[in-house]
Structure formats: structure tokens, C-alpha cells
Amino acid sequence: MKTALVTGAARGIGLATTQLLMDKGWQVVMVDIDGEELMKAAAPLENVQAIVMDVSDPEQVERCFSDVTKTYGRLEGLVNNAGVADFGPIRETTFDRWRTVMKTNLDGVFLMTQAATDLLIAGKGAIVNIASISGLRASTLRVAYGTSKAAVIQLTLQQAAELGEFGIRANVVAPGPVNTKLALAVHTQEIREAYHDAIPLNRYGTEKEIGNAIVFLLSEEASYITGQLLCADGGFEATGIGLPALRR
Structure with a gap:
């Protein structure tokens, strides 16, 4: 059984x-900083492990992967989806707010x-990072927010360039309005x-539609x-700056 975090x-x-991964027979390590919501989400699911942690804390990350290594020994997928959104004018964005987002x-x-x-090497795994159209x-x-997501796109390219020799793929999904x-x-x-x-399709996307893109990039396809x-x-x-009047 394949394992994703x-x-x-x-x-x-x-x-x-x-x-979606569970529907395809994967087991999933679910990570979130919100313990109450995480446990609620994980409770009805099978073949999942829930870990409450802050992905920005190096010590918590180390403890998480120590547990994952002992339990699974490899990963076929890593989805870096955790994120925070803090919108505000430049002059009102304090350094604390900036650092929280980054x-x-x-x-x-x-x-x-x-x-x-190391776990991804063992599992010949793939990374999917979640950026944003922003x-x-x-x-x-x-x-x-936009600067952090632009940096995630570049970081993904760095990962692909360096980790490819180990058989690890790295791609990034940029959702639009969802x-x-x-x-x-x-x-x-x-x-x-x-x-x-x-938006040419004239609607917001759904969470499942973004999930389908992620699952595809993790797959053998x-x-x-x-x-x-x-x-x-x-x-x-694709459309650049929208001019709604031209569409009527």
C-alpha cells in the first residue's frame, strides 16, 4: 500500500x-496544526494517521518524521498544502504578519x-507543493501571501532539479479561486x-478538483x-487582466 503525507x-x-488518495488505495499521514479539526476529520477515515504539528517548527518536523520513519519506512507522496492567508495593504503588513505567512x-x-x-528516495516518491495563482x-x-507562493513555485523547481537524480519528482499546483x-x-x-x-470557466473551482490535480501528479501517470x-x-x-465588458 502506498503512503502519502x-x-x-x-x-x-x-x-x-x-x-481522493484513500479512494485509490493509499494510506495517508494527515498533518495539521489544528488538533481538534484534524481529529474530527480523521475519525471516520480508515488507513490514516493523524499528527498534530506546526510545519514551520524544525523540532516538531523532526519528531514527525522520526515517527513516520518507524511506522512506514518510506513515502510515495508528500503534499505540502499547509498555508496561511493574511491579506492587507503593504503599509499595514507588519513584520510579524509577514513572518507568520512566510x-x-x-x-x-x-x-x-x-x-x-530519505523516505521519498526509499519510496521513489513524488512531491506536490501547493502554491496559488497569487x-x-x-x-x-x-x-x-503572493510573495510566499511565488517563492514556493521557485522552491519546487529547485527541488526538481536537485532531487531528480534520486528519482524524486517535484511539481507545484497553483489553485485559482476555490x-x-x-x-x-x-x-x-x-x-x-x-x-x-x-475566469473563462465562469466559476470557482472545488476542493475536489484541486485534489484531482494533486493526485494525478503523485500518480504513475x-x-x-x-x-x-x-x-x-x-x-x-491564461486570460491575464480580465476585461469583463469585452465578454458581454
Whole structure:
């Protein structure tokens, strides 16, 4: 049975990916900093192990992989999905807010991948990092978030270049607007309509659709794909700056 470790697995894209992997016969190590939500999500699932930890803390990462090594001995997949979103104007983004975003979104990807490398070599595994369309196209209020996700895209290329000789593939998925609970809570109807106008498919994506892209990149069907960015965004990146008036 193949084993994957998924961070940010208590909800959203991470939980959807976990469920899709299980449907394909994988066992999953679910990692999240929110212990209550993680245990709630893991409780009804089989062939999962839940580990509460902060991916940006080197000591916690080391303890996590010590346990995973003893239990599984290898990994066929690592999904670095854990992330935080903090949106605000540049002048109002304090260094503490900046570091909070960078610690989880970027440092966590570096630390988790570094710690997982030996297990991935043993399992001939693949890495999928989760960035964002905000890492490709600048927007207001995303100085920390967008910069962190752009760095994740470059970090993925570095991983692909260096780890390929060990048989490890590394790719990155950049979701566009997705119908997560967070998006539903913070996106007003006006914002949703503006996104719909700018996205060729004229809708938000679903967590499962992003999960399907992740699972594909982990699969044997993607065995010769590495160092690639896959935008799961309904065509948002392809269109550049949207001019809704031209679509009517």
C-alpha cells in the first residue's frame, strides 16, 4: 500500500486530497496544526494517521518524521498544502504578519521536504507543493501571501532539479479561486461576480478538483513530469487582466 503525507489535512484541499488518495488505495499521514479539526476529520477515515504539528517548527518536523520513519519506512507522496492567508495593504503588513505567512507557507515546505527526502528516495516518491495563482499574478493586499507562493513555485523547481537524480519528482499546483469555507466567508457577492467575469470557466473551482490535480501528479501517470507548474484555475492565469465588458 502506498503512503502519502499531506499537510493542512484537516479541511479544504488537504482533506479532499486525503479522501481522493484513500479512494485509490493509499494510506495517508494527515498533518495539521489544528488538533481538534484534524481529529474530527480523521475519525471516520480508515488507513490514516493523524499528527498534530506546526510545519514551520524544525523540532516538531523532526519528531514527525522520526515517527513516520518507524511506522512506514518510506513515502510515495508528500503534499505540502499547509498555508496561511493574511491579506492587507503593504503599509499595514507588519513584520510579524509577514513572518507568520512566510514561516508556514515557505519555511514549512522547505522543512517538510528536507526531512522527507530519505523516505521519498526509499519510496521513489513524488512531491506536490501547493502554491496559488497569487504567486504568478500580483494583486492588491497580497504582499506577503503572493510573495510566499511565488517563492514556493521557485522552491519546487529547485527541488526538481536537485532531487531528480534520486528519482524524486517535484511539481507545484497553483489553485485559482476555490470554493473553500474561507473563500465563502470572506468573498462578497461583488467579489465573486468579478472573479466569475475574469475566469473563462465562469466559476470557482472545488476542493475536489484541486485534489484531482494533486493526485494525478503523485500518480504513475505523471511518472515523467517534474519541475512543472499546473494552474488549476479555470483559465484565470491564461486570460491575464480580465476585461469583463469585452465578454458581454
